Amino acid sequence: MTLLSWPIALHFFRMNKRVRQVLILSLYLAVLFALYLVPLGMYSPCIKEEGTLGPAPTLIGHRGAPMLAPENTQMSFEKAVEAGGEGLETDVAISYDGVPFLMHDSTLRRTTNVHEVFPNRTDSPAAMFTWAELEMLSAGSWFLRRDPFRTASTLNVNEKIEVQNQTVPTLKEFLNLAAQHQRLVIFDLRRPPRGHPYRDTWITRTLEVIHNESFINSSQVLWLPDDQRSVVQELDPELQQTSGDHASIEELQEEHIVRLNLHYSYMSQEQIRKYASVNISTNLYVISQPWLYSLAWCAxxxxxxxNALHVLKKLQRPVFLMTPDQYNLMWILTIIVSAFFITAVFIFHWWRERGLPFWSGSRQVNENGPYSKFRTGHPKIFNDHRQSGAHLKDSTH
Known part of the structure; x- marks a missing residue:
């Protein structure tokens, strides 16, 4: 509105009708006053009393560190650990011969070279491949070719070679890496399509890997799948039951949920506190911007x-964290400075259009004023041109 004051003031003083002037000025002042009141109705969890900020949220690498290495690969999870991630997130499918492996999409087309190795099966479900077939695929070459986060150029020569050598990992390899570094894990588990040998036993097959084939502790696993939750809870009560449903507290407690996994759009400080009061913690996904992470921290x-472990880990405090007094002072000073400049703009145009000092009480336009729209040149030159015109007029008669 400060910038708009210049053209508004210019047209205001050039209007001939007083009614129009009053209408324009009234509308402008009404909008300006409303904008000045906006800060009073604004809310941010980062406006907090000093000493009330809690600890920074734990960082869980989304499919590892996908900005630094191909998603859902061993290299990606190793990068996430190196960047300081306290947890690792992935997606699990089960091969046709019963090997749980890491893959987000329902097909292999986006994140492998399946079009080169199996050109006739590019649209086939990933779960319909045997493990021997999956081992033949590259899970990293696409990263250098597509550069999804525009970060491939930051990799050195050795890292680029490592990227090209990435293969599809098994769930066992993923869990053992997490166990080795004492990291939490959370994963989505895809049910195999119809006709798959493990269509009805995919839950128990996954539990077999956790219990018998890997050396991870069950307490490190945030168990997200909703299917057969009561059975899973009975088989392994140490798993941290995690839900993606925005359900009531009563429903969550009945299912022994200890953590919620929600999209960040559900972020509400009131809801988070309500869940925390009954020992249900909250995980939000996918947050990669420092300002959004700051809001989650404050909430x-x-x-x-x-996706940006290496960026968020460097934040020492939330962005724009301030006390209510600091917030009010900031806006009061902003309003005062804005009002001063707006007033100065109107005074300047008032003086320019009348050619009078702003302290003059006269409303009569001064034709000899420096900004008179009737004269832009030097007085002597202007008079000489006027006299020359008069002589020419006399000579024509």
């Missing part, structure tokens, strides 16, 4: 899933 979120 008391327990953990976030992120």
């Amino acid at each position: 008391g979120v327990h953990s976030v899933t992120t």
Whole structure:
């Protein structure tokens, strides 16, 4: 509105009708006053009393560190650990011969070279491949070719070679890496399509890997799948039951949920506090921007899933964190400065259009004023041109 004051003031003083002037000025002042009141109705969890900020949310690498290495590969998870991630997130499917492996999409087309190795099966479900077939695929070459986050140029020669050598990992390899570094894990589990040998036993097959084939502790696993939750809870009560449903507290407690995994659009400080009061923590996904992470931090979120572990880990405090007094002072000073400049703009145009000092009480336009729209040149030159015109007029008669 400060910038708009210049053209508004210019047209205001050039209007001939007083009614129009009053209408324009009234409308402008009404909008300006409303904008000045906006800060009073604004809310941010980062406006907090000093000393009330909680600990920073735990960082969980979304498919590892997908900005630094191909998603859902061993290299990606190793990068996430190196960047300081406290947890690792992935997606699990089960091969046709019963090997749980890491893959987000329902097909292999986006993140492998399946079009080169199996050109006739590019649209086939990933779960319909045997493990021997999956081992033949590259899970990293696409990263250098597509550069999804425009970060491939930051990799050195050795890292680019490592990227090209990435293969599809098994769930066992993923869990053992997490166990080795004492990291939490959370994963989506895809049910195999119809006609798959493990269509009805995919839950128990996954539990077999956790219990018998890997050396991870069950307490490190945030168990997200909703299917057969009561059975899973009975088989392994140490798993941290995690839900993606925005359900009531009563429903969550009945299912022994200890953590919620929600999209960040559900972020509400009131809801987060309500869940925390009954020992249900909250994880939000996918948060990769520092300002959004700051809001989650201020709201008391327990953990976030992120693509940018290496960026968020460097934040020492939330962005724009301030006390209510600091916030009010900032806006009061902003309003005062804005009002001063707006007033100065109107005074300047008032003086320019009348050619009078702003302290003059006269409303008569001064034709000899420096900004008179009737004269832009030097007085002597202007008079000489006027006299010359008069002589020419006399000579024509």
